[in-house]
Amino acid sequence: MRSVKKQWEMVIFDLDGTVLRSDKTISLRFQTAVTLAVNEGIKFAFATGRTLENVINLVNTIPAIPADAYIIACNGALIWQRHDNKIIRSVFLEQKDITVINDFATQINTPCFIIDNQALSTPFKEISAININRYSALTVKTSGIDWNNPKLTAPKMMFIASDNEIDDIQRKISVSLSESYHFVRSEPSYLEVMKKGVHKGAASHYLSEYLNIPPSRIIAVGDEYNDIEMLEFAGLGVAMGNARLEIQNSADWVTLTNDNEGAAYVIEHWILQK
Structure with a gap:
């Protein structure tokens, strides 16, 4: 069995259509998987088109989200570091x-x-x-x-x-x-x-360098067109089972749908090896 920490060090998840189910809730199974993976030393980031304020409010309602999680908001225009409430990168339209x-x-x-x-x-x-x-x-x-x-x-x-x-x-x-x-x-x-050049892939690259984690040890998971660059950047790009066909075809692996525990299954299969 491969060493968990040696193979994978970080998972970057999209939110809507990925971590969030159709009713905009996050399953207990996903939260349990995150907790177990954090115990194995895995870092987490969440990349979304949502505004930073919106995501912070969401994250603060989920106990399982680790204190040292990172948020990529507005499709990569902002990166926020949770543990000290600090924006570490911003690229705005003037x-x-x-x-x-x-x-x-x-x-x-x-x-x-x-x-x-x-x-x-x-x-x-x-x-x-x-x-x-x-x-x-x-x-x-x-x-x-x-x-x-x-x-x-x-x-x-x-x-x-x-x-x-x-x-x-x-x-x-x-x-x-x-x-x-x-x-x-x-x-x-x-x-x-x-x-130009602002997208989830570029933000993931910045975060990779900031944390000194090579792309080959990062898993990225998403379902929409705004996730493509992020999936291409990661060592393992995973499309949700509910993703558009184009996104599934561009991914390395396809998981289950967001309403069928697809996000949790990524962690269980690739990190926890259940």
């Missing part, structure tokens, strides 16, 4: 970037949002909050932000619409725009925009 994305949104007549104080903010004055709230529970605001403020920054921006409408937005992205920014689908109705 005001000039936000203007460029909003100009593109104006051209295609589709609002793009930043998340400010747990609300979706946009300079679009005429917008149906009802339509947006079909896909997001956050409040929609069209005032309160000075979009011309040179100090304005954001970790990411978001287009929120139906699956087909997001498909249409992606087709309208120019080559020059795609060369300047990283567009990625985090869910069927979310198209997110970050600085």
